[in-house]
Amino acid sequence: MRDDLSDFEYERRFFCHAFPADLDDGDAPILIVQSYYVHQDNFALRVRLQAHNVRLAMDDQTQAIATLQRHRDAFTDASVTVKGPAIGGTRYEAERDIDPDVAVELVLRGGSPIVKNRYSAWLGEDGWDIDVFGGSNAPLIVAEAERRGPVTDLVIPDFCVTEITDDVRFSNDGLAERPYALWKEQFEYELLTTGPHFLEGFGTNRREKH
Template identity: 35%
Template sequence: MPLEIERRFLVVGEGWREHCLWQVEICQAYLVRQADGLTLRVRTSQGQSDPAPQAWLTLKAIPPGASSAPALVRLEYEYPIPHGDALELLDLAPEQLHKQRYGLNLPGGAWVLDVFAGSNAPLVVAEVELADPDEILNLPAWCGQELTGHHQLSNAALARHPLQQWSEAELRELLPSFHVRTGKGEG
């Protein structure tokens, strides 16, 4: 069973930039998004060093017997598909998100950082894939509030209900430090 073991953090500041190895532009949309955590995603990406666009279909689900809330451990099945097929699927999915993804050179797992664009800007989220859910992490200083398990902050949820559409109350409840830094909602 292919498992994704991932923790997510709100990013504070620019200290992460010194760890960048690569960058890709990502567009993704959700063809299926169920309350039990099952998602079917189509994604395209294009990197600066590799001009050929790439595309994937990814199915994610909660493992049998686990909690139904999106969390640390999920099943993940990912398959490359022709880029043209992905573009057609993106046309079928109005709930999309766009971001720049950066690969980071940090110990303790496979780190990436997403700088969201469009209606999810200026959100910046770091993700680390781990080999074991109990693995101890030494977090960089720029990792702020942990977002792992907050289903309202999953990529699927952000595609459906982008950050710019959040009420002031939603921001205060889920992202209090982000709300203060951006001043969103302040008069």
């Protein structure tokens, strides 16, 4: 749980075509089911549940609620989070722990849910989270680097195709409101015609094989 002095997140996020297989050490990733009750103008109210011993298949199309019901007893961590708009890789995010049983009931009763497996790895100078989405957001894969301050002079692994830090479509609340499956072809066309891009206002970007 964050304290009042650290209620900001600093991260940069990237679209990936595929999950880097060498980062899968065989241990089960974190299973995350989260639901958004407010997701308008980049403001959000989120309830999140986490389980540490459940893996979704990479091509799993299972929806979030079905996953939550199937693995209900496995969720041991839960939180409620208030998020402000994301501006240049910085977002206000006040997160507080809540009882997992209460969180399950909240998610079952409302909001717009998503489901994903989260893998974590230390690459070069930073810790990275790689999220593999299920349900109507499959087969989306997003990698993010998060720090306690602005993410500058970042070493970007080669499996990161293009930066999506400021693309609200890829925010988790954006994906809850309008799942990736609805605009996947449109985005792939954009990427094909305009090519990848990386934000230039955060020092020097360095590309590196992991």
